[in-house]
Amino acid sequence: GAGVSQSPRYKVAKRGQDVALRCDPISGHVSLFWYQQALGQGPEFLTYFQNEAQLDKSGLPSDRFFAERPEGSVSTLKIQRTQQEDSAVYLCASSLVGRTTVVPLHFGNGTRLTVT
Amino acid sequence: GQQLNQSPQSMFIQEGEDVSMNCTSSSIFNTWLWYKQDPGEGPVLLIALYKAGELTSNGRLTAQFGITRKDSFLNISASIPSDVGIYFCAGQPLREYGNKLVFGAGTILRVKS
Numbered sequence: 001g002a003g004v005s006q007s008p009r010y011k012v013a014k015r016g017q018d019v020a021l022r023c024d025p026i027s028g029h030v031s032l033f034w035y036q037q038a039l040g041q042g043p044e045f046l047t048y049f050q051n052e053a054q055l056d057k058s059g060l061p062s063d064r065f066f067a068e069r070p071e072g073s074v075s076t077l078k079i080q081r082t083q084q085e086d087s088a089v090y091l092c093a094s095s096l097v098g099r100t101t102v103v104p105l106h107f108g109n110g111t112r113l114t115v116t
Numbered sequence: 117g118q119q120l121n122q123s124p125q126s127m128f129i130q131e132g133e134d135v136s137m138n139c140t141s142s143s144i145f146n147t148w149l150w151y152k153q154d155p156g157e158g159p160v161l162l163i164a165l166y167k168a169g170e171l172t173s174n175g176r177l178t179a180q181f182g183i184t185r186k187d188s189f190l191n192i193s194a195s196i197p198s199d200v201g202i203y204f205c206a207g208q209p210l211r212e213y214g215n216k217l218v219f220g221a222g223t224i225l226r227v228k229s
Contacts, residue, residue: 004158033215042120042204042219043159056216091158095215102147102166102214107158 002026004108006092012114013082021077021111025094032075033105034067037089046090049075050097082115089113122205122220129195130228137223138189139205147208148181148188149217154201162203163190197227 005024013019025032031050035043036059045059051072060067064083069075079086089110095103122139129135139148147166151159163174165181165188172179178191188205202224206217 031215040221042122042206042221043217044219045216048213048216056213093158093215102149102164102208102217104161104164105215105217107160109157 004092004094004106006090006108006111008111009109010112010114012116015082015084015115017082018078018080019082019113021079021090021092021113023075023077023092023094023108025073025075025092026106027073028096029094029106030072030097031095032069033093033095034075034077035091035093035107036061037091037110039088043091046077079113082113084115087113087115120205120207120218120220122223124223125221126224126226128226128228131195131197133195135192135195135199135225136189137203137205138187139207139220140187141207141218142186144185144210145207145218146185146210146212147214148179149206149208150177150179150188150190151204151206151219152201153204153222159204192225195225195227200225200227 007022034046037043047067048056049069064080066078091110093105093107095105149164150162153159163179168185170181176193202222205220
């Protein structure tokens with residue numbers, strides 16, 4: 001497809017369950033970001049990949065959060081032992097490489113995670 | 117962490133009116149961006165500003181990068197019903213790399229037709 005694709009669109013998990021969220025970036029985009037958007041707030045940075053390398057994971061809220069991009073294209077964000085405070089929309093975004101300057105960042109439509 | 121203060125939180129205006137919203141920070145930003153988010157979708161980039169003082173237009177939208185590098189505004193002229201949505205300012209902090217962005221909390225725009 002032409003845009004960033006995320007699946008599933010909606011995920012309901014019981015507290016304590018593990019979840020995996022998938023992101024297919026735009027073909028050829030080297031940079032991939034995960035952002036978390038709580039209800040009524042703007043997105044917040046979670047982690048950044050350049051190709052398969054995770055260069056920055058400073059935004060991950062706890063060690064229950066883990067992201068990977070093993071072949072430099074599809075990425076998975078995994079949350080272990082989900083808690084209610086993990087409920088949010090998880091946005092994936094990709095771009096061409098922009099090490100110092102900002103280049104257009106293309107967001108997917110997100111996965112809305114609800115932890116009950 | 118760094119925060120962007122975006123105002124107003126929401127606006128309810130008549131179709132055809134001009135709209136203005138702004139974003140301020142206590143820290144310097146290298147780049148300012150404005151995004152629009154429709155329900156159930158991801159944010160879409162409207163305007164990017166790269167230099168202090170820069171004034172950029174995109175159709176009915178005009179945005180400026182404040183001279184102090186700590187603020188930006190977005191104007192929408194002659195609003196139409198499809199302008200409804202949430203507008204976010206975002207910035208690249210001074211010592212961060214491209215696209216590691218800080219977002220404001222958003223301005224909800226509602227238009228009366």
